[in-house]
Amino acid sequence: MTTIAQTNDLTKRRHILRRMLPARGPSNIVLGIIAVVWLVPTVSLLVISLRPEAAFGVSGWWKALLDPSSLTFSNYRTLFGQGFVAGGLLDSLMTSIEITVPATLGVVLFSCFAGHSLVFGRWRGRDVVFLTVVALMVVPLQVALIPVVQLYRELGTLFGLNPFGTIPGVIIFHIAFGLPFGIFLMRNFMSGIPKDLLEAARMEGAGEWKVFYRIVLPLALPALASLAIFQFIWVWNDLLVALVFLGGNVHTPLTVFLYDQNHELQANYWIISTGAIVSVVVPLIVFFSFQRYFVRGVLAGAVK
């Protein structure tokens, strides 16, 4: 009896094991291969940027993996050594920051305001406004480019302040097209905040502004982080808006810097690869520091 029970137990266990093992073994191998494939482009970019200028085109970057001592920081030293000359790498890095930080702050701030108003306000038509915002989420920004350029020019003739060709011009545009997603995200998140909390504060005589920054803002912090990361990465990586609105400006963000380098008659790949690494380092730091919020933002943006 005992032996039969034992064998039964064993076969059962084997059965369970068999169901798990054949699936796990191949999964590990398949995903291992995929992981390597996914890593190759990034590694290649890094290796090319660390190889001497003359090595490009003479032998493949993978040759350098066999001879790591041939790697050098000379490309970085050369480009950073130029300092903040207009059109240089450092200047572009600064321009990227100058555009991205205000554009992110603007969207986060205005989205929080608007979300607060849409969730905790009691005026009529909030639903209509919210649905409009949802509708605007998919509007391709290409649709707005030319009229905004003309609007900027009119501002120039009316007030002598033409944002076209300037960094504020780019920032203003980015804020506008970041808002629909921002408002959508904040509004959805804030709807989860218990209204009783606000009521209690109001009862104690707190004004709307105080309610906002004392209660709503701290509670909305996770969504705010998701939004900030999204907007930051989105603006940092934009090429089109900068190309259109900075046309002719000597200070360009990193994406335009890379684009220009690539479209020069003799594309210098040592500059392109080094510039590309510099351009991806910042969003990578942001991504790895706030990965959780990033994923949350992805989910909130599409599934909800």
Add this chain to the structure above:
Amino acid sequence: MSGSTINVKTRTSRRRPWIREHAVSLAFLTPAAIWLLFIVIYPTIDTIRLSLFNESATKFLGLTNYKTVFSTDTILTAFRNNVIWVLIFPFFVTFLGLVFAVLTERIRWATAFKALVVMPIVFSTTASALVWATIFDNSPQIGAVNAAVLTVSDWFNPPGAYPVSAAAGQTVADLVGSNAHAKKNNTIVSTSSARAGGTINIGLEDITPATLTLLKAQDAVKPQPMSGAITGVIWRAFSPSDPTNKTDVLPGELGLPLLHLSLVNSQGASVATTTTTTSGQYKFSNVGAGSYFVELGSSNFGSGFTGISWLGGGSITPVSGLGQTAQALLSVPLADMAMIITYLWIWAGFAMVLIGAGLASLNREVLEAARIDGAKEWQVFRRVTVPMLAPVLAVVLVTMIINVLKVFDIVLNMASGASVNATPTLAVEIYNDGFTGGIHSGVSSAIAVILFLLVLPAMIMNLKRIKGV
């Protein structure tokens, strides 16, 4: 949201004036409202107006710009490319996302894998495009893909020691210096013939010093005639001191090593083969009666594989029999494929995250029940998991369709040379028509309006979904 609770609360908070409360709340909305009105809503409407005017927006044209859109070759190409993108990309990225999401459920290092695959989303498309442009580069010394293809193809079709670069317009005939002529099958045959005990020397030119360095060529030496054998030297007939003399072996001229030679009789049949030494000498021993020629086989000059031009103007064109226009519209540029692969690398992580979240929220009991009922793992996946995931898969598909309709950065940065004309998308045409060489609004606006109409169904779907929530 239940109306009654709101009413109760409204009543309790009626301590402060009604108007003021709304004014403050509306003030919170004001910055966003101004921005959206002036930079999104008004411009969108104005674009519709501009699309009916000429390029400087001074003259009303009616629908002329739209006619131009549908009769301009590059814009039609752009439509074709958008169709290719929309048909191929969303499907594949959703498939990859599904596979990744399912497989990561079974491994211990799922977090690391996910981080790795999601990473490219935070890179700028510009940077990603430039990286992949090198991966797909023609030269096997730059492009990893072609280097891999080259390694494999060299097993089957090894290049010769003296590759002739067809790409540079070089032919085998260009190599002939003296005492030889090239034949149509890319062989070189000596002009003079010899009997046993004779010599045949052939001078070649147009061979790079780099090739000779690689082959460790030494100074050419004329061999002595040997009885019963045919001997000679094949050398590079170029001397800086006497460049026009191609018939004599001059001091300092190098022999050509590793050439595969055949001894050919007067009927053209090969009777013996040999290979030249480092100083270019050869020897056919025990030659029979009759006169013979020396032939340099075409394998000496084969260039082997020279790389697939992924980002060139090449395309996969459908079978002939169609009209030229139809063929042009139905062909898929190779560069589009390269760009789509790049885009998959960027976006698969996004699909994986969304689908993974969908998987995590599935009712495990249903899956377990199916397994207990004896369903195989694959059946569970096909019949239970995928149908239950359908709403998430639809979201991924729609999001990716919208994304791909607007595809821009990748095309602008990866297309080069011939592929610039083959790969434009609508977004690229909006930019090219509207913003290169000054600002021209008419046609560009018309394309923008069409692009807007294309995303409209997605907008309506979103609205319906949100309203339903």
